Amino acid sequence: MATGMSRFSDLATELEALRSDGRLRSLVPRRLDAASIQDSGGHRLINFGSNDYLGYATERVTTASVAIGSSASALVTGWSEHHQRLCVELADFESTEAAVLFPSGYAACSGTIATLAREGDLILSDSLNHASLIDGCRLSPAQRIIYPHRDVEFVQSTLRDNRHRFARVWILTESVFSMDGDVAPLVELCEVAEKFGAEMMVDEAHATGVLGPTGSGVCEALDIRHRVAVRIGTLSKAIGSQGGFVVADQVVIDYLVNRCRTLIYSTSLAPIIVDVAAERIREIRTSTARRDALARRIAQFHERHGSHLPQFLIPIIPIVIGECHDALAASTRLRDAGLFVPAIRPPTVPPGTARLRVSLSAHHTAEDVSRLADALGWVSHRMLANGSTLP
Numbered sequence: 001m002a003t004g005m006s007r008f009s010d011l012a013t014e015l016e017a018l019r020s021d022g023r024l025r026s027l028v029p030r031r032l033d034a035a036s037i038q039d040s041g042g043h044r045l046i047n048f049g050s051n052d053y054l055g056y057a058t059e060r061v062t063t064a065s066v067a068i069g070s071s072a073s074a075l076v077t078g079w080s081e082h083h084q085r086l087c088v089e090l091a092d093f094e095s096t097e098a099a100v101l102f103p104s105g106y107a108a109c110s111g112t113i114a115t116l117a118r119e120g121d122l123i124l125s126d127s128l129n130h131a132s133l134i135d136g137c138r139l140s141p142a143q144r145i146i147y148p149h150r151d152v153e154f155v156q157s158t159l160r161d162n163r164h165r166f167a168r169v170w171i172l173t174e175s176v177f178s179m180d181g182d183v184a185p186l187v188e189l190c191e192v193a194e195k196f197g198a199e200m201m202v203d204e205a206h207a208t209g210v211l212g213p214t215g216s217g218v219c220e221a222l223d224i225r226h227r228v229a230v231r232i233g234t235l236s237k238a239i240g241s242q243g244g245f246v247v248a249d250q251v252v253i254d255y256l257v258n259r260c261r262t263l264i265y266s267t268s269l270a271p272i273i274v275d276v277a278a279e280r281i282r283e284i285r286t287s288t289a290r291r292d293a294l295a296r297r298i299a300q301f302h303e304r305h306g307s308h309l310p311q312f313l314i315p316i317i318p319i320v321i322g323e324c325h326d327a328l329a330a331s332t333r334l335r336d337a338g339l340f341v342p343a344i345r346p347p348t349v350p351p352g353t354a355r356l357r358v359s360l361s362a363h364h365t366a367e368d369v370s371r372l373a374d375a376l377g378w379v380s381h382r383m384l385a386n387g388s389t390l391p
Ligand code: PMP
Pocket: 104, 105, 106, 107, 109, 130, 132, 174, 178, 203, 205, 206, 234, 235, 236, 237, 242, 243, 244
């Protein structure tokens, strides 16, 4: 019998090609503890790689009275009073009629687009949208046009020329872009959507819990929540739990419950996860302490770099390097300096834009951020000296 190696030699060849391009990935066991991370070699590093923006994810919980498993999908026996209560609270938090939970943010994004964008519809999707949104487009029978990143003019002219050909048009964007840390021009997109009778669908994965007066996201900060038909969020980043959610009019939520395969055919979230998420959302709504701590760290980082404070203080800071090997080398140098900053490579980001992605957290101290700023300056200096393409 052929060995696994020879039976799957085509896969092995592809992996080898990834390795030589500096694009091979592997699973590395790491232990997270507050703002630090311990790798398998026992090295303790300051963690600038997680999406735990408010520092909730590593906190221990004592909600042991709640069941661990949900036992089935939501429409069978997997929907409990915990799920129901969180949805009521989410709808209130997000100022909408209704909410529904998904097993992950990925399932929420991919399933919602695939379900709501139907035959005869058009999806206008930002070129830097996350894989979960891209996969939703691929699963949908609607036509899709990718528009250049944040290009409202392109969206407007496409709608002007093509709106009449489609039953419904969806404008699909992240609010805070996960790998670039920039913000979509949501007010302008809403204006164009309203002018041409299109619908907005916004993924707030990296903004939920972080931005807006009560932490609901960029749509709240811009006071446009009522103008965005469908908003998607995740419980797995700033909320520090797990799972995804969609908030929209009741009829949209009812439609998803009846038609959305990633919601219907997967075991629902564990009640313990749901309760923890609900607790955190309550805390985020009533206290700005963690958001304020995070904002201080972000402001400190920008001040150190002499850059203007942006309109929104976003905890994601990309340092675009270019080639994969250079990004990996920069990440390794930072690790040697006691800092974990992941190298993000294609296909997560476009070819030629491999980067370091810094994520700040309320857990970081002023000293952590100073060390990061010092080390980044040092790394860029060294890499430029080596003929690298650091900007
Ligand atoms: N949307 C965006 C923009 C994301 O960055 C991610 C996660 N990286 C998701 C959706 C998926 O969320 P989750 O991790 O909860 O599946």
